[in-house]
Amino acid sequence: MYAIRGATTLSSDEPAVVREAVKELLYAIMRENSLSQEEIVCILFSSTSDIHSLYPAKAAREAGFVLPALYSSEEPAFEGALPLCIRVMFLVEGEKKGKFVYLRGAKRLRRDLSSRLTIALDGPAGSGKSTIAKKLASHYGILYLDTGAMYRACALWCMRKGIDLHDEAAVAEAIAEIPLTVSLGEGQITLLEGEDVSSAIRTSEVAAGASLVATYAFVRGKMVEMQRKIASEQSCVLDGRDIGTTVLPNADFKFFVTASSEVRARRRLSDLGKLGQKADFESVKKSIEERDFQDAHRKVSPLKMAEDAILIDTSGQTVEETLLTIHGKIQEKI
Numbered sequence: 491m492y493a494i495r496g497a498t499t500l501s502s503d504e505p506a507v508v509r510e511a512v513k514e515l516l517y518a519i520m521r522e523n524s525l526s527q528e529e530i531v532c533i534l535f536s537s538t539s540d541i542h543s544l545y546p547a548k549a550a551r552e553a554g555f556v557l558p559a560l561y562s563s564e565e566p567a568f569e570g571a572l573p574l575c576i577r578v579m580f581l582v583e584g585e586k587k588g589k590f591v592y593l594r595g596a597k598r599l600r601r602d603l604s605s606r607l608t609i610a611l612d613g614p615a616g617s618g619k620s621t622i623a624k625k626l627a628s629h630y631g632i633l634y635l636d637t638g639a640m641y642r643a644c645a646l647w648c649m650r651k652g653i654d655l656h657d658e659a660a661v662a663e664a665i666a667e668i669p670l671t672v673s674l675g676e677g678q679i680t681l682l683e684g685e686d687v688s689s690a691i692r693t694s695e696v697a698a699g700a701s702l703v704a705t706y707a708f709v710r711g712k713m714v715e716m717q718r719k720i721a722s723e724q725s726c727v728l729d730g731r732d733i734g735t736t737v738l739p740n741a742d743f744k745f746f747v748t749a750s751s752e753v754r755a756r757r758r759l760s761d762l763g764k765l766g767q768k769a770d771f772e773s774v775k776k777s778i779e780e781r782d783f784q785d786a787h788r789k790v791s792p793l794k795m796a797e798d799a800i801l802i803d804t805s806g807q808t809v810e811e812t813l814l815t816i817h818g819k820i821q822e823k824i
């Protein structure tokens with residue numbers, strides 16, 4: 491069983507208005523979730539205490555909802571509550587992720603769901619930002635773009651062509667026509683000339699190469715352009731080093747995720763282990779610190795916290811704890 495939430499507001503407390511609003515909300519939830527009445531176990535309503543003219547459950551029966559169990563309750567009044575508001579929860583058979591629906595004035599209750607949302611997550615290697623970004627994107631049902639994978643693909647492309655990565659002009663020439671595409675669905679697939687290189691870009695050599703080619707203005711210009719295009723088309727979470735400062739300076743939310751280099755090295759070591767790659771703690775830590783230095787000291791868009799970003803130190807935290815903090819910050823603002 492899974493739950494679908496929704497809410498709407500009324501223009502006035504009159505039976506015809508309640509009837510119309512309930513019908514509009516329920517039909518929108520059914521449509522958005524491709525539901526049939528047979529699948530719905532029950533529909534629970536709560537309405538604010540300023541609604542007296544009609545129970546939403548009665549309005550739902552009148553709108554043709556004859557199969558599911560229906561229930562209405564009244565919410566206690568509290569200061570600052572959204573007036574004339576009806577909230578609903580569907581309990582539905584099956585195992586899916588429901589699409590929540592917030593209409594009219596209730597949109598402001600969940601602005602994250604009802605309007606375009608952009609989240610920028612920046613931070614150094616191994617800070618945990620990609621794990622967090624993926625979970626945030628899945629929670630809000632929006633797209634996740636790993637921008638680091640794009641710089642890694644640039645490095646791999648040049649390495650495969652035998653180009654000296656220190657030769658900026660040669661790298662720029664190779665990147666001018668790079669056949670790089672990212673397929674964004676359930677997870678990100680990074681493609682070079684149509685070949686899936688998602689695993690090939692995860693080696694330490696490619697990581698070091700990416701950090702180097704990412705210092706070149708031409709490479710950055712090209713990648714930033716691609717990233718902005720993707721982000722302009724939909725709600726998304728982007729992670730990288732310069733998202734809050736350069737790629738999406740107007741992002742709705744900006745977080746700078748960090749952790750001590752020891753913690754980050756331990757995490758990277760475990761990631762490499764999962765990919766079947768051997769490495770020792772000291773060398774992983776050293777390469778992380780070298781990358782930090784290179785990323786933070788390059789001339790173009792260095793790794794830097796945006797002035798309006800929220801700092802999140804994940805050193806002593808589990809992923810779930812970090813997510814709670816971030817969700818809290820997002821909910822505070824919307």
Ligand code: DC
Pocket residue numbers: 615616637638639641642697700701704729730731732733781785
């Ligand atoms: O996040 P990552 O380790 O996959 O990133 C690889 C390199 O790419 C990293 O050393 C810095 C660079 N990078 C960048 O300069 N800007 C970004 N937005 C993302 C990554």
